[in-house]
Amino acid sequence: MLHFCMARKNLLAVFLFFFIFVFQAEAKVLPRFKTTKRAAGYAGVVVSPRLRADHHALEIYFGNVNRAKSIAYTLSYQTNGVEQGVIGSIDTASGATANRELLFGTCSSGVCRFHENLANMKLEVTAELTTGKKSIRRFRIKI
Numbered sequence: 001m002l003h004f005c006m007a008r009k010n011l012l013a014v015f016l017f018f019f020i021f022v023f024q025a026e027a028k029v030l031p032r033f034k035t036t037k038r039a040a041g042y043a044g045v046v047v048s049p050r051l052r053a054d055h056h057a058l059e060i061y062f063g064n065v066n067r068a069k070s071i072a073y074t075l076s077y078q079t080n081g082v083e084q085g086v087i088g089s090i091d092t093a094s095g096a097t098a099n100r101e102l103l104f105g106t107c108s109s110g111v112c113r114f115h116e117n118l119a120n121m122k123l124e125v126t127a128e129l130t131t132g133k134k135s136i137r138r139f140r141i142k143i
Contacts, residue, residue, distance in 0.1 A: 045071060045127040047137050056105065056114045058123065058141060062090055062098040068127040068135075075102050075123050077141075079115035118143045 046063030058075060065071065071090040076083065090098045105114035121141035128134050 044129065044135055045125070045137075047125045047139075049123050049139055049141065051141065051143070052101070055143065056103060056112075058102045058104070058121075060100045060102065060123070060125075062100070062125075064096065065090055065092050065094070065098050066096050068092050068129050071125065071127045073100070073123065073125045075121070077104065077115075077121035078119045079104070080117050084115060 045065060045068050046061070048061040048063070050059055051057075052059055060073070062071065068090075069092060071092060072087070073089070074085065074087050076085040078084065084104075086102045088100065088102075090100075103112065103114070104118060105112055107113075121143060123139040123141060125137045125139075126134065127137075
């Protein structure tokens with residue numbers, strides 16, 4: 001009886017070893033983000049927004065401006081629950097790049113009063129390309 005129990009335990013150990021290490025399924029890792037490569041001849045307008053260091057303005061760099069017929073932008077945000085915003089455009093004939101600094105507040109006679117408690121900031125840039133296509137880029141700005 002003792003020999004039968006020992007043989008049974010050994011058989012169970014061999015079976016478990018075999019099952020765990022030989023038939024172990026390989027776990028597949030799914031990619032978190034799918035990256036896409038742009039074509040070498042990408043003809044879009046480059047838009048790069050970033051907050052100014054003091055958080056009182058949004059600095060926007062526009063590249064490949066000369067590849068567009070027109071570029072317009074809209075910045076909207078809330079301050080103390082009140083909707084505020086800025087609209088503007090870029091002169092596409094002025095060169096290949098452009099920069100804008102959009103202040104969060106108002107300035108008069110050299111004195112600026114900045115808005116406080118900013119929330120829900122969004123930037124939308126619409127470009128009509130020289131190819132005839134229309135490009136819309138939307139950004140959510142975290143304060």
